[in-house]
Amino acid sequence: MYPENFRYTKEHEWVNVEGATGTVGITDHAQKELGDIVYVDLPKVGAVIEKGKTLGSVESVKAVSDVYSPVSGEVVAVNELLTSSPEKLNEDPHGAAWLVKIKLSSPQEAADLMSAADYQKYAGEESSA
């Protein structure tokens, strides 16, 4: 369910570090908790983001949830698919519905985050159903 090569936050974001770039998204557990996602608000390319600070927000029919960045750096790509099709976040949160790509300023940051196994335990039984 949760890719082994990703790292995870307690706020239910993931990051996939490849070289100097981290791809960031929200977890399957997060999309399930939110329900039908209808709107995604993301930063612009070039924005400088700090680990733990608000990266953007994801809105379901009922609620708004902030997304916190799992890593620090500069936004080098934003997933335009989510502007027209926010519902993709319900369908493929670990794949096609990534949120942003960040050029990492402190690549070692991701090491502090949870492994897939730890996150799975953390997110609770319902996420493995």
Add this chain to the structure above:
Amino acid sequence: MSPPDTLLRTTPLNAVHRKLGAKMVDFGGWDMPVQYSSVIEEHHAVRQRVGVFDVSHMGEIEVRGPEALKLVDYIATNAASKLKIGQAHYSGLLYEHGGFVDDILVHKVADDHFFLCVNASNQDKDYEHIAAHNRFACSVENAGARYAQIAVQGPRALETLQKLTKVALAPIKYYWFTDGEVGGTAARIARTGYTGEDGFEIYVAPSQAPRIWNAILAAGEEFGIKPAGLGARNTLRLEAKMALYGHEIDATITPWEADLAWIVKLDKGDFLGRDALVKQKEHGITRRLIGFEMRGRGIGRDGYEVHIDGAPAGWVTSGGPAPTLNKNIGLCYLPVNQSEPGRVIHVMVRNQPVEAVTVPTPFYKRAK
């Protein structure tokens, strides 16, 4: 699966919702299903086919006795004297200053018996309010614990429910009701609802509710019935511009402001709040409820500030996506002289102004 929080009140269908895998939330002190599968799918099921809702958290208050009509006419804004036996209407309970205690449905069961359906989290407050003003020859009973309420809503609601009762449902007109049976148990069957669709709200004994709920789901299977939660109930009622207590109306809002003049009958004689309403009508209101549609990217939600020409002008009472219309809509209070349809406004979404335009309501009206 965790059991319900013991501090929350539960309906007789709580275990049924949990078995269906519903996501449960604290709704005004009640442990209620917000969704079973998807709010949007449940919304579409009600608009296009049929959905079933547990609304047993709603309160019921019974007024009985020779002067029952006098009490109801005194505590509520609509003219209960105009109701025929078997007829219901929407009405307001007001404080003396003209603000809302609650919005209610009044059913005339008999000349000496009225049945009020009231909001869940207001039921004890409503009961105390009504009982405190009872100087008439009638009794007031806080009867919520004696009733479960199930709403069957949507274009296939009649066909679904008809399979479970010998009562002919087609002749029951909108906002009329009849006492009969559903699935072999005594039921009050009202052609009312909170979705903007045709449908029924049935009142049964709590012990019978799980069996009737399951029978409704089985009867509606061929039509594609879905259990629907409070999430869909909210998007459906918002599209139909039906008020929600605590949002469009509360103790600080009068019926004139809430665009609910049609439930106030000033010519029926004295009633609670009448003097304040007469006075406000003479002076004119300063703010008014109006619909809006978002034009810019963003969703105006409950409580967000509304700006006109860069200055704060009002607030959003309810706002969110409208699945039937595929737009983001909402209701807001604006200064009455700036509340005409077609005005450009800005909803402050996380401190950023997002453009919207005021529009006539309801947003959605079903084809008759």
